Amino acid sequence: MLKWxxxxxxxxxxxxxxxxxxxxxxxxxxxxxxxxxFLLQGQKDAxxxxxxxxxxxxxxxxxxxxxxxxVPELLGEKSxxxxxxxxRLIQLDGDAxxxxxxxxxxKRGFTEAGLNQCDADYVPGNFAMQHLLGYRSDWLYALFxxxxxxxxxxxxxxxxxxxxxxxxxxxxxxxxxxTRYTLVARGPGRMTAYLVSGDWQSPLLGDPVDDVVAMLKExxxxxxxxxxxxxxxxxRYSRLGFNIIDVDNHETRELRAxxxxxxxxxxxxxxxxxxxxxxxxxxxxxxxxxxxxxWVIDKQQQVRAVVGGLxxxxxxxxxxxxxVTWWQKLQRxxxxxxxxxxxxPDVVFEDLPSDITVRRxxxxxxxxxxxxxxxxxxxxxxxxxxxxxxxxxxEGNSVLGMVMVEQSSHAILRSQYELLKSLAASSLLxxxxxxxxxxxxxxxxxxxxxxxxxxxxxAISPEGRVQDANIPTRAYPRDELGDLGRSITSMLRRLxxxxxxxxxxxxxxxxxxxxxxxxxxxxxxxxxxxxxxIRGNKYMERAQAGVQRLRHLLSSLTQAANLEEAMxxxxxxxxxxxxxxxxYIGGSQAMFSLHxxxxxxxxxxxxxxxxxxxxxxxxxxxIDNAVQFGVPQTTIEVCLVEREEGLLLTVTNEGAVIDEGxxxxxxxxxxxLGRKDATTSHLGLGLYVVRLxxxxxxxxTWMANRQDGTGVVxxxxxxxxxx
Amino acid sequence: MSHTIxxxxxxxxxxxxxxxxLRAQGHAVVAYSNKPTALEGFKNALPDLxxxxxxxxxxxxxxxxxxxxxxxxxxxLPIIFLTARDSDIDRVSGLxxxxxxxxxxxxxxxxxxxxxxxxxxxxxxxKHAADDGPVALKLGxxxxxxxxxxVSWKEQPLNLTLTEFWxxxxxxxxxxxxxxxxxxxxxxxxxYVEKNTINGYIRRIRKKFKQVDxxxxxxETVFGTGYRWHKDT
Numbered sequence: 001m002l003k004w005x006x007x008x009x010x011x012x013x014x015x016x017x018x019x020x021x022x023x024x025x026x027x028x029x030x031x032x033x034x035x036x037x038f039l040l041q042g043q044k045d046a047x048x049x050x051x052x053x054x055x056x057x058x059x060x061x062x063x064x065x066x067x068x069x070x071v072p073e074l075l076g077e078k079s080x081x082x083x084x085x086x087x088r089l090i091q092l093d094g095d096a097x098x099x100x101x102x103x104x105x106x107k108r109g110f111t112e113a114g115l116n117q118c119d120a121d122y123v124p125g126n127f128a129m130q131h132l133l134g135y136r137s138d139w140l141y142a143l144f145x146x147x148x149x150x151x152x153x154x155x156x157x158x159x160x161x162x163x164x165x166x167x168x169x170x171x172x173x174x175x176x177x178x179t180r181y182t183l184v185a186r187g188p189g190r191m192t193a194y195l196v197s198g199d200w201q202s203p204l205l206g207d208p209v210d211d212v213v214a215m216l217k218e219x220x221x222x223x224x225x226x227x228x229x230x231x232x233x234x235x236r237y238s239r240l241g242f243n244i245i246d247v248d249n250h251e252t253r254e255l256r257a258x259x260x261x262x263x264x265x266x267x268x269x270x271x272x273x274x275x276x277x278x279x280x281x282x283x284x285x286x287x288x289x290x291x292x293x294x295w296v297i298d299k300q301q302q303v304r305a306v307v308g309g310l311x312x313x314x315x316x317x318x319x320x321x322x323x324v325t326w327w328q329k330l331q332r333x334x335x336x337x338x339x340x341x342x343x344x345p346d347v348v349f350e351d352l353p354s355d356i357t358v359r360r361x362x363x364x365x366x367x368x369x370x371x372x373x374x375x376x377x378x379x380x381x382x383x384x385x386x387x388x389x390x391x392x393x394x395e396g397n398s399v400l401g402m403v404m405v406e407q408s409s410h411a412i413l414r415s416q417y418e419l420l421k422s423l424a425a426s427s428l429l430x431x432x433x434x435x436x437x438x439x440x441x442x443x444x445x446x447x448x449x450x451x452x453x454x455x456x457x458x459a460i461s462p463e464g465r466v467q468d469a470n471i472p473t474r475a476y477p478r479d480e481l482g483d484l485g486r487s488i489t490s491m492l493r494r495l496x497x498x499x500x501x502x503x504x505x506x507x508x509x510x511x512x513x514x515x516x517x518x519x520x521x522x523x524x525x526x527x528x529x530x531x532x533x534i535r536g537n538k539y540m541e542r543a544q545a546g547v548q549r550l551r552h553l554l555s556s557l558t559q560a561a562n563l564e565e566a567m568x569x570x571x572x573x574x575x576x577x578x579x580x581x582x583x584y585i586g587g588s589q590a591m592f593s594l595h596x597x598x599x600x601x602x603x604x605x606x607x608x609x610x611x612x613x614x615x616x617x618x619x620x621x622x623i624d625n626a627v628q629f630g631v632p633q634t635t636i637e638v639c640l641v642e643r644e645e646g647l648l649l650t651v652t653n654e655g656a657v658i659d660e661g662x663x664x665x666x667x668x669x670x671x672x673l674g675r676k677d678a679t680t681s682h683l684g685l686g687l688y689v690v691r692l693x694x695x696x697x698x699x700x701t702w703m704a705n706r707q708d709g710t711g712v713v714x715x716x717x718x719x720x721x722x723x
Numbered sequence: 724m725s726h727t728i729x730x731x732x733x734x735x736x737x738x739x740x741x742x743x744x745l746r747a748q749g750h751a752v753v754a755y756s757n758k759p760t761a762l763e764g765f766k767n768a769l770p771d772l773x774x775x776x777x778x779x780x781x782x783x784x785x786x787x788x789x790x791x792x793x794x795x796x797x798x799x800l801p802i803i804f805l806t807a808r809d810s811d812i813d814r815v816s817g818l819x820x821x822x823x824x825x826x827x828x829x830x831x832x833x834x835x836x837x838x839x840x841x842x843x844x845x846x847x848x849x850k851h852a853a854d855d856g857p858v859a860l861k862l863g864x865x866x867x868x869x870x871x872x873x874v875s876w877k878e879q880p881l882n883l884t885l886t887e888f889w890x891x892x893x894x895x896x897x898x899x900x901x902x903x904x905x906x907x908x909x910x911x912x913x914x915y916v917e918k919n920t921i922n923g924y925i926r927r928i929r930k931k932f933k934q935v936d937x938x939x940x941x942x943e944t945v946f947g948t949g950y951r952w953h954k955d956t
Contacts, residue, residue, distance in 0.1 A: 507810075514807035514828045515734050521829040522740035529747065529832075551829060551915040558809055559919055565811055566926065580946050587947030613922055616946045620918065 010449070014442035018435050025427040032423065036416045040387060040409055044374035047292075047389035047405045052372060054287055054294060054403040055391040062395055064280050064304075086134040090141050094188075094217025094224040099134060099143060107132045107143075127246045129259045140229045144244060148222035152247045154184045161194060161201045163253040167225060168200055168243040169193075169212065171234055181209065183227070185216045191225065280305035291407060296393075297359055298401040299368060310351050310379075310386065310408045334425045349383035349408070359404070367392050367402045376409070385409040448481055452488070459492050466496035503564075506557035506669075513554055521547050556685050560669065563617070563689060567696045570611045574721055577615065577647060578606040581640055584619050592623070594632040595653075602641045608718040610697050618693040621686040622714055626653035630711070646699075646719045654711040658703060666703050667691040690716070726843055727751045729770035731761045731789060732805075733780045737828075741774065741805075744832040745839065758785040762792055769797055772842060775822075777806045777813065790820040799849055801842040805830055814927065823872070824885040826913060834912040838885060845872045862895050862952075865941075879935040883928065886911050890924050894942060899954040901945045925950055 005013065058064065087100040096104060107130045130145040144167065154164040161182055162168075169181040182200050185191040193212040194203040214227040234240055246257040284294050284307040296305040363375040367390035374389040390404040461467050470489060524543055527534060534540050578601045585599045608615075626636045630653035637652040658666065669688040687703075694701045699718045706713055728750045732738040735756065742752040753770060755761035757780045773793060779785030790802055804817045804825045817825045823842055826835075848870040860867040864877040872888055874881045883891065893910040894902055908916040911924065925942060932939040941953040 511807045511809075515737065518807070518829040519734065519736040519740065522737060522744070522832055525832045526740055526743055526747075529744075547829070548915070552917075555915070555917055555919070562810060562919075562923070566923070569811075570926075583945060584947035587945065591947075612944055612946065613926065616944065617919070617922065619947070 009446070011442050011446050014438055018438050021431070021434065025423065025431070028423045028427065029420065032416055032419050035419075036412055039412045039415075040376065040385075043387050043407065043409065043412065044376075044389055047387055047407055048372055048374050048391065050287075050289070050292075051389045051391035051403045051405045054284070054405070055393045057283065057287075058280070058296065058393045058400070058403065060395050060400075061393075062400060086136040086141065089136050089139065090134070090226060090228065092213060092215040092226045092228055094215050094219075094226050096132075096143050096145070096224065096226070099132065099141075103132060103134050107145075127257050127259070129244050131242070131261060135231065138231050140231050140234060140240075142225075142227040142229070142242065144225040144227070144242070145219070146222045146224070146244055146246075148246055150248045151218065151223055152250060152253070154186050155253065156186065158253065160253070161196065161203065162245060162247075162255070164247050165223075166245050166247075167191070167214065167227070168245060169227075169229075170241040170243070172241070179233075181212050183212065183214050183225075188216055188218050188223075190214070191216050281307060284308075289407075291411070293406045295359065295404040295406070296401060297364060297368075297404060299399065301359055301364055301368070303359060304401065310349075310406060330429075331425065334428060335421060338421050338424050349379045349410075350381040351379045351386065351408075361388065363388060363390055364402065364404070366390075367404070368399055370394075370399050379408065384413060445481070452481065452485055456488055459488075460495075466492055466499055468492075503561065507561040510554040510557040513550070517547065517550050517554065521551075560685055560689055560692060563614075563692055567611070567614060567693070570614065572609045572611050572697070574607050575610045575612055575615065576605050577608045577610070577649070577718065578604055578640060580612060580615060581619070581638060581649075584616060585638055588619075588623055592627050595627055595630055596633075596635045598635050598637045600637070600639045600641075606640055606642065606647055607721050608647055608697065609721045610718070614693045614696065618690050618716070621690045622651045622716075625686050625690075625714065626651050629653060630655045643717065646717050649716045649718065650713050652706060652711060652713045654706075656712075657705040657709060658712055663703055667701055687714075690714070725749065725751050726771040727753060727768075728839065729761070729765070729773045730754045731756075731758075731773070731779065731786065732776045733757060733778070734776075740832070741830075741835070744835065748836045748839075750839070756780070758782055758789055761789055765789075765793060765796065769793075769800065771846070772801045772803070772839060774803050774805050777804060777808050777817075787816060787820060790817070790822060794821055799846065801846050803838065803842070805835075811923075811927070818882060818884060821882075822884070826886065829915065831913060831915075837912055841885060845870065860892070860895060862898065863955075864936075865891075865895060867892055867895060876932055876935055876939070881931050881935065883931060886913070887924060887928050887931075890921075891928060894950060894952040898952045901949050901951045903949040907949060921949075 005016070008016070086103060088098060091098055126147070126149045128147040130143075132143040134141045134143075146165075148165060152164040154161075154166070161184060164184065166185070167183040169183065171179040171181075173179065178198075180196045180198070180200060181193050182196045182203075183191040183193045191214040192208045193214065195205050195209050196203055211230050211233060212227070214225050216223055216225050229240075242261045244259045245255055246259075247253055248256045280296050284296065284305055288294060288308040291308075291310060293306060293308040293310055295303060298304050361375070361377065363373045366373045370392050372389075372391045374387065376385050376387050378384075379386055386406055386408050388404055388406045390402050392402050393400045459466060459468050470492075520543075524540070524547065528540065581599060581601065585597050589597050623636070630636055634654040637650070639648075639650045639652070641648050641650075666684075667687050667690065669685055687701075691701050694716050697718060699716050701714070701716050703712055703714050705711070728745050730738055730741050730745075730752060732741065732754070733756050738754045738756065742754050745752050753764060755764055773789075775786040775789055777784060777786035779789075782788070786804060786806065790804075793800055793802060798821075802820075802822045804822050805828065806813070806825075807828045809827045814825050823845075824838060826838070860869075866873075866875045866878075867888075868874075869888075869892065872883075872885065874883050874888060874891060889910050889912065890907060893907065902910075904918050904921050907921045907924075911920070913920075925944075929939065929942055932942075941955075943951050943953050945951060
């Protein structure tokens with residue numbers, strides 16, 4: 001599977017390994033996610049316990065879930081504003097002192113916000129209203145403290161009902177008609193209430209109604225009204241709204257301004273009806289926890305009470321310490337970048353409004369069947385996850401309703417985010433460092449291996465001779481690579497020793513063979529002298545010829561070894577190779593009568609740095625080779641031309657070609673191209689001597705077949721002289 | 724007058740062959756096979772000429788040691804190294820010990836006789852005349868005296884072997900003319916000579932001249948043919 005990995009360089013392999021290390025932060029992330037799940041579960045359990053606890057308080061409190069236990073919410077108000085349980089029944093006299101201080105603190109002011117109709121010259125101080133709602137026993141009370149600069153009472157002479165300052169009451173029954181009452185006053189004291197039609201002016205019944213009672217009392221700033229409604233009139237699922245109408249012109253009696261307790265648009269479609277249980281709400285208030293919301297839901301999945309809010313008070317961003325050290329600055333920079341990357345959880349999110357009347361979550365069905373459950377859902381704007389836990393409220397064996405506690409997982413998300421951030425930041429830094437360190441290490445390692453490779457390559461010449469057995473191990477510490485360098489050195493030394501032995505072998509061999517040869521040779525000489533008759537004997541002559549051949553062989557063997565020794569002490573001089581060739585070929589022609597020589601020189605003077613004697617020896621061997629393998633009566637061409645790299649000497653002869661793969665080997669010692677003449681020696685040392693001399697002159701040698709395939713070309717490329 | 728020739732050679736066949744050949748030429752021969760017996764013999768009676776092999780039995784440089792001892796006993800005793808060792812180092816070592824000649828195996832016994840005769844002649848010249856005798860050849864800065872085997876360049880004596888002396892003499896007798904390799908091979912009076920052997924002699928001769936005169940350029944190579952002594956002298 002990982003076959004491809006084998007073909008990579010060490011550098012790439014290390015980079016892959018570094019990449020593999022990214023598993024670690026991935027695991028860290030996994031861990032954080034798992035931990036979040038764990039924390040969420042913990043939160044669920046805690047909420048479930050809370051829900052259970054609250055449910056226990058509400059167990060068997062059937063009366064809290066009675067239909068008429070609900071108090072209609074003031075139209076347009078938030079759910080946390082509700083009718084207060086009053087300390088006593090109210091004396092309807094326009095004096096608010098009997099409402100109790102607790103309730104009075106909750107008085108709401110309506111000014112511009114409640115004004116739906118007003119003239120352009122409306123002055124805020126001229127018309128305003130303070131309002132409070134309360135209940136006691138079967139009665140619902142409303143208090144209005146109206147600021148009015150000019151009180152106009154009803155003029156009985158006029159046909160229109162609301163021709164003075166008056167109060168309109170709207171009761172919105174669920175799915176039913178709207179009931180409207182108009183309360184008018186002819187003066188301070190009891191007001192008259194009429195059930196009216198949609199225009200608020202026409203009484204539906206001829207007589208005023210008795211169940212709505214209100215008293216008006218003039219005050220310093222205007223007037224105050226106390227109003228009483230029987231609770232059955234509003235009941236469950238109903239909504240209640242009030243309008244205070246101001247008439248300021250005594251003559252025209254025109255409606256000048258209106259303050260409404262609910263936003264009154266053109267469209268007065270009945271909205272949802274919210275019914276809360278004040279008792280439950282009050283109970284829950286004490287249990288409320290920050291950042292959590294408690295819902296009480298009845299069997300019909302109707303919301304009976306809700307307290308608290310999910311959104312925490314907006315945290316004031318701490319100014320934060322100014323980064324001082326470079327480390328802190330770096331941390332801050334990374335932190336800012338990570339915020340963008342990791343999607344910082346938003347503190348502000350939008351969720352279900354508290355005034356919804358029905359919860360339809362799947363979980364609720366289960367809980368209402370008696371099963372405590374917990375679940376999570378997304379906030380309305382999908383920004384955060386909200387944990388919910390529901391616990392049934394029981395009455396004996398039946399379920400009265402349920403308590404649901406909700407809490408946003410923001411705190412957990414926040415800590416998860418912080419964890420992830422610090423994890424990411426530290427991983428990033430550590431990885432940057434580790435990666436850099438690894439890359440530097442890998443680079444250093446490959447450089448060292450490369451250097452070792454280069455030195456090792458250079459240690460042995462292309463011909464396989466050990467040039468420098470010393471791999472510089474000084475640069476290599478005592479690690480594996482250093483050891484490798486040292487073992488290569490020792491290997492090269494041994495190889496060098498063996499090569500020396502091999503190089504010395506022909507010499508030793510020749511030396512050892514010379515002694516017995518000398519015995520044979522001297523014995524033959526004595527024999528010839530002593531025995532006159534033997535002189536001229538053909539066998540004697542053959543024996544002497546054999547001795548002669550043996551001597552030639554032995555002398556060839558020692559020649560290479562002696563040559564190296566001789567060259568070492570020789571000095572190289574500037575030498576006109578062209579002239580040397582001219583002289584040499586001139587002299588050679590006489591010696592090799594079987595071949596013709598053709599010399600071509602590009603210029604008359606072509607200089608190299610060399611030793612004339614050795615160049616002559618090199619030519620000896622080249623010509624010997626050409627003569628030996630050249631077809632008799634053909635021409636041997638010797639050519640010297642100038643090339644870009646130096647002076648190129650070529651010796652071309654017609655005859656046998658060399659096989660593929662032999663080109664390099666022919667210059668090795670003891671490699672012969674073949675035998676042509678059984679009486680001449682073929683130790684293959686001639687071209688080896690050529691190479692030795694060429695090496696000494698820093699020249700390159702090679703052999704190739706002629707392009708037309710009729711023979712071979714031996715080339716020697718001499719470098720130019722310095723000057 | 725019969726001369727005594729001592730042969731030190733560890734190979735009995737070669738030793739006997741040399742001895743037989745030299746005896747046939749009328750010389751008295753004593754033969755030794757190793758250093759201790761040879762030195763023992765030389766203490767009793769010093770021969771007139773010594774032929775030494777370098778490697779003697781287990782002693783790599785036994786011949787050189789004997790030569791050193793002999794020089795202590797007699798500074799003018801003709802000593803010839805006759806050995807299979809052909810390296811320049813050995814030749815230089817031999818000559819540093821004041822050997823008169825250094826020839827390599829295989830040897831031509833006839834030529835060996837000629838050499839021995841020449842050396843005896845030289846030795847007797849040196850023994851009987853206080854000076855070097857008349858100069859045989861004077862060629863510019865070169866002075867050759869065959870009788871005493873002495874060569875000098877710019878009046879500085881050179882230490883040449885017998886063979887080297889013959890080569891210089893042969894070149895000097897033919898100033899300006901090329902001495903071919905074949906001709907020079909004859910001059911060295913050895914059984915088997917190749918072009919390279921001649922090159923070797925010339926190289927060593929040039930080196931010796933250059934030791935006394937770094938500007939020495941009179942032995943000229945005629946590439947592919949041979950050598951000649953430069954005309955200008």
